[in-house]
Amino acid sequence: MKKTVSVMAVVLTAALVIQPYGVQAKSMSDINSQLNQLDNQSQSAKQQKEDAAAQKQKAQHYKNKTMQNLKLVMEQLNDVSEQLTRVAVDIENTEDNLRKTKKEIQEATDRIAAREKTLESRVRLMYTDGTVSYLDVLLSSTSFNDFITRVDSIKTIVDQDQFLLDEHKKDKALVVSKKKELDAQYAYAKSLYAVKQNVRKQLDAKEEEKQRLIASYNEQIIEADEISEESDQMLVQLAGKRSELIQQKNKLQAEQAARAARARAAAAAAAAKRSSGSFAAASSYTGGSGALALPVSSYRLSSGFGPRTHPISGVVGKMHTGIDMAAPQGTDIHAAESGVVIVAEWWSGYGNTVVIDHGNGLWTLYGHIRSGGIKVRTGQTVTRGQKIAEVGSTGNSTGPHLHFEVRENNSPVNPMNYL
Numbered sequence: 001m002k003k004t005v006s007v008m009a010v011v012l013t014a015a016l017v018i019q020p021y022g023v024q025a026k027s028m029s030d031i032n033s034q035l036n037q038l039d040n041q042s043q044s045a046k047q048q049k050e051d052a053a054a055q056k057q058k059a060q061h062y063k064n065k066t067m068q069n070l071k072l073v074m075e076q077l078n079d080v081s082e083q084l085t086r087v088a089v090d091i092e093n094t095e096d097n098l099r100k101t102k103k104e105i106q107e108a109t110d111r112i113a114a115r116e117k118t119l120e121s122r123v124r125l126m127y128t129d130g131t132v133s134y135l136d137v138l139l140s141s142t143s144f145n146d147f148i149t150r151v152d153s154i155k156t157i158v159d160q161d162q163f164l165l166d167e168h169k170k171d172k173a174l175v176v177s178k179k180k181e182l183d184a185q186y187a188y189a190k191s192l193y194a195v196k197q198n199v200r201k202q203l204d205a206k207e208e209e210k211q212r213l214i215a216s217y218n219e220q221i222i223e224a225d226e227i228s229e230e231s232d233q234m235l236v237q238l239a240g241k242r243s244e245l246i247q248q249k250n251k252l253q254a255e256q257a258a259r260a261a262r263a264r265a266a267a268a269a270a271a272a273k274r275s276s277g278s279f280a281a282a283s284s285y286t287g288g289s290g291a292l293a294l295p296v297s298s299y300r301l302s303s304g305f306g307p308r309t310h311p312i313s314g315v316v317g318k319m320h321t322g323i324d325m326a327a328p329q330g331t332d333i334h335a336a337e338s339g340v341v342i343v344a345e346w347w348s349g350y351g352n353t354v355v356i357d358h359g360n361g362l363w364t365l366y367g368h369i370r371s372g373g374i375k376v377r378t379g380q381t382v383t384r385g386q387k388i389a390e391v392g393s394t395g396n397s398t399g400p401h402l403h404f405e406v407r408e409n410n411s412p413v414n415p416m417n418y419l
Contacts, residue, residue, distance in 0.1 A: 027252075028249065028252055028253070031245050031248055031249045031252065032249075034245055035242065035245055035246075035249075038238050038241055038242050038245070041234075041238055042235060042238045042239075042242075045231045045234040045235050045238065046231070046235070048227065048231045049227070049228050049231035049232070049235075052223075052224040052225075052227040052228045052231065053224065053228060055220065055224050056220070056221050056224035056225065056228075059217045059220035059221050059224065060217070060221060062213075062217055063213075063214055063217035063218065063221070066210055066213045066214050066217065067214065069210055070207070070210040070211070070214070073203065073206045073207050073210060074207070076203060076206075083199070087192045087195065087196050088196075090192055091189055091192050091193070094185050094188060094189045094192070095189065097185055098182060098185050098186065098189070101178050101181055101182045101185065102182065104174070104178055105174075105175055105178045105179065105182070108171040108172075108174045108175045108178070109171075109175060111167070111171050112171045112172060112175070291337070291418055292336040292337050292364070292406070292415075292418040292419050293334065293335075293336050293337065293384055293385055293419075294334075294336070294419060295325070295333050295334055295335075295336050295364075295366060295402060295404050296325050296327050296331055296332070296333060296334070296391065296402055297332075297334075298327065298331075299325035299326055299327045299331075299401075299402070300325070300326040300327070301323060301324070301325060301326075302324045302325070302326040302401055303320055303323065303324035304320070304323055304416070305320060305321070305322060305323055305412075305414040305415060305416065306319070306320060306414070307319055307320070308320045321405055321412035322365065322367075322403050322404050322405035322406070322412065322415060323403075323404055323405075323415050323416065324401045324402070324403055324404075325401055325402040325403075325404055326399065326400070326401040327391045327400065327401060327402060328391065328400060329370060329390075329391060329392060329393070329400040330370060330373070330390045330391060330392075331390065331391040331400075331402075332387050332390060332391075333354075333366055333369065333373075333387065333388055333389040333390060333391060333402055334385050334386060334387055334388065335356055335364075335382045335383065335384055335385065335386045335388050336356075336364045336384070336404075336418075336419075337356070337358045337362075337364065337384050338358065338381075338382065338383045338384045339356040339357050339358035339359065339364075339381070339382060340356065340357050340379065340380070340381050340382075341354060341355070341356055341357075341376045341377065341378055341379065341380045341381075341382060341388075342355050342356070342357045342363075342378065342379075343355035343365075343378065344374050344376050344377050344378045344380075345374070345378070346394070346395075347367070347395075348395070349395050349396040350365070350367035350368065350395050350396075350403065351367060351368045351369065351392070351393075351394025351395025351396070351397060352367075352368070352369035352370070352371065352373060352374055352389075352392065352394045352395070353365065353366065353367045353368075353369065353395075354366045354369065354374060354376060354388050354389050356382060356388075361408055361409040361410075362406070362407070362408060363405075363406070363407040363410065364404070364405065364406055364407075365403075365404070365405035365406075365407065366388065366389055366402060366403070366404060367395060367402070367403035367404075367405070368391075368392055368393055368394050368395050368397045368400075368401060368402065368403050369389040369390060369391070369392050369394060369402075370390050370391065370392020370393070370394065370400075371392065371394060373389050373390035373391070373392050374388075374389050375387055375388055375389055375390070376388045376389070406418050
């Protein structure tokens with residue numbers, strides 16, 4: 001597990017080293033490529049963390065199982081200790097029996113040796129004096145009482161000799177039997193010692209193996225925790241890198257939008273120079289042949305598109321970038337065409353303002369809306385003729401009216417050509 005997860009950690013760390021903080025992306029595609037790479041690295045780090053958690057759970061499971069097995073081994077050790085205690089008692093009893101048997105053998109051997117001396121003396125006597133016939137002893141008796149006495153004496157001698165021989169034979173047999181018993185007892189004692197040593201050796205091996213496994217599982221759990229912590233740190237670093245790239249992306253998009261706006265403004269300025277641009281003021285306007293709908297249904301055209309004397313500052317020849325449509329405070333203002341609201345807030349001298357993007361570089365602007373009169377929000381899609389605001393006199397204004405502009409590529413053009 002450690003090798004596998006460590007390899008993953010090295011790969012992710014290397015990726016961060018290859019793309020450190022502070023690197024400025026050269027293009028939008030470069031940023032998107034780095035973001036995709038960061039997403040892949042984040043996914044790998046999350047997977048690494050999940051794998052480490054699974055491995056930790058597995059190691060903990062086997063550790064618990066091994067602990068249970070070790071408990072059984074310890075119980076077996078206790079049982080074996082009791083068995084060994086009983087074996088030790090058996091060995092002690094066997095050694096006592098061995099000592100008793102050796103003593104009995106020694107006593108029997110001593111008796112045999114003593115009898116052999118007695119028999120040896122009798123044989124020498126018989127050999128020296130010659131063989132005495134028991135019949136001659138009987139016939140040489142002088143009376144019946146003497147005969148009876150001699151019979152009893154001969155019987156006593158014969159019985160003593162027979163008893164001596166019988167006892168001699170028994171002692172010899174006892175010595176042989178006791179020696180066999182002694183050999184068996186020695187063999188049994190030896191086997192008891194062997195059993196004791198073998199069982200103890202097996203249980204010691206089991207205990208050692210279980211302890212080794214527990215240590216191994218503990219190491220795996222610690223490694224899993226370390227890998228999980230490394231993954232968390234990597235995810236934090238990747239999140240920081242992603243945030244930096246998003247900021248770069250937003251900045252790049254803003255720069256691109258600004259360049260595009262400047263390009264459209266330059267094109268519109270050139271087009272404005274080629275157009276007549278002037279429009280005489282009139283008391284009212286009833287409609288034209290353009291494509292846009294009237295933003296207010298009833299109004300008085302108080303100022304047209306083109307150079308004029310500014311009503312507030314008094315500057316002569318000041319360019320008026322739209323038309324002023326005078327109407328009562330609170331008059332409904334409608335969208336001149338369907339589109340997306342890109343501005344719905346206070347906007348410099350225009351006061352409360354709504355700007356709608358109709359696509360293909362065409363915008364319409366609605367200024368000086370009364371306080372609380374904006375009825376749409378930025379990003380909202382509106383339809384042609386939908387109420388979007390109410391007439392007011394906010395910003396640089398001398399009275400309630402709608403300042404209405406039409407812009408091509410963000411450059412003001414004469415709205416009368418569109419209405």
